Amino acid sequence: MWNKIGVLGSAASLLGLAIAFWPEIQGQQNIEIHGNIVDSNVFQISGLSESQVRDLFSETVNENSKIDSLIKELRTNQKSLLNREIVRISKHFPSGYKKESILIAPTELSDRLKKGFAWMKKNFTKNTSGKEFKRIDSLLVEIQRDEPFFPYIWFYRGLMYSFVRSNKTYGAKFLEIAKSHFERADKLFDIFLIREPNNPYLLLYKGMNLTHLSKARESVLYLNESLRIKPDIFDRHELLGIICYWKHIDSGYAKVWKSAFDKY
Numbered sequence: 001m002w003n004k005i006g007v008l009g010s011a012a013s014l015l016g017l018a019i020a021f022w023p024e025i026q027g028q029q030n031i032e033i034h035g036n037i038v039d040s041n042v043f044q045i046s047g048l049s050e051s052q053v054r055d056l057f058s059e060t061v062n063e064n065s066k067i068d069s070l071i072k073e074l075r076t077n078q079k080s081l082l083n084r085e086i087v088r089i090s091k092h093f094p095s096g097y098k099k100e101s102i103l104i105a106p107t108e109l110s111d112r113l114k115k116g117f118a119w120m121k122k123n124f125t126k127n128t129s130g131k132e133f134k135r136i137d138s139l140l141v142e143i144q145r146d147e148p149f150f151p152y153i154w155f156y157r158g159l160m161y162s163f164v165r166s167n168k169t170y171g172a173k174f175l176e177i178a179k180s181h182f183e184r185a186d187k188l189f190d191i192f193l194i195r196e197p198n199n200p201y202l203l204l205y206k207g208m209n210l211t212h213l214s215k216a217r218e219s220v221l222y223l224n225e226s227l228r229i230k231p232d233i234f235d236r237h238e239l240l241g242i243i244c245y246w247k248h249i250d251s252g253y254a255k256v257w258k259s260a261f262d263k264y
Contacts, residue, residue: 053170056134060177063141064184085149090192094152094201094241104239109147116140116156117241124163136160151188151202155209156242158182162212182212200230201239211246216253219245223260234264 092098096110119136140157147153158181161174189206196202207222226233234243245257 053130053173056137057173057177059141063145064180066145082149086191086195089147089149089151090196090199092150093239094205095239096241097239106238109143109150112139112143113153113156113241116143120160120242133164149188149191151185151192152205152241154181154185154188155205158185158209158212159242159244162246178212182209185209186213198229200226200233203229204233208243208245211249211253211257214246214249216249219249220253220256223257227260227264232264234261 091100092107092109093104096107096113097104098107098109116136116139119132123132137157137160140153140160143150144153144157158178160178161181162178164171164174186206186209189202189209193199193202193206203222203226207219207226210216210219210222234240243261245254245261247254
């Protein structure tokens with residue numbers, strides 16, 4: 001069985017690691033990102049050759065195909081394992097922090113995500129080299145491969161591709177990859193919300209993800225429900241990952257998102 005689910009990570013990670021927890025008022029890490037999303041493309045890739053772009057697309061398609069096959073197998077033949085994975089992942093916040101009872105602590109997952117968040121914070125609205133883009137994308141791919149049921153990683157990687165400014169041909173391909181990730185994230189958010197319908201973090205990120213799928217009205221419903229349950233959610237910096245919404249949705253709904261961001 002371990003051979004079949006090797007992509008989920010080592011046996012040790014599935015069996016659980018001994019983690020030292022402490023009250024959430026201590027050791028907080030501010031890894032929240034507020035992207036200044038002026039338009040749909042906020043950073044420029046330079047120095048990426050045509051062959052490198054083809055390789056990048058090919059690698060992405062292959063990785064996603066492997067993960068899709070794994071998820072299909074687990075749903076068909078390993079439902080009990082899939083349920084255990086959902087329960088395990090449900091203990092994690094968007095930042096990768098983990099909760100056990102009333103205690104919260106960073107994890108190996110949160111440490112890995114921080115590297116990606118730091119890169120995005122540094123490079124949004126700036127140029128980046130193709131080599132650097134591939135390096136950070138590889139980091140996200142590794143997390144995605146190890147934790148394919150962690151819905152937030154699909155959202156984060158979708159953002160990587162949706163925020164790239166490139167030529168028209170490549171730009172369209174980047175957006176195709178982004179959309180495929182947002183669609184996968186949406187399905188995973190639904191799976192987790194069945195189990196935890198009042199989880200404000202799942203609701204918030206489900207809403208943000210929907211803006212990137214041009215489902216503005218639905219996105220606002222999830223935003224409002226998240227804020228109803230947890231009005232201070234935007235203050236929980238150590239628990240949040242990347243916070244952003246697609247500003248090209250209908251202006252009326254975009255104003256609702258902007259108002260929430262400004263207020264909180």
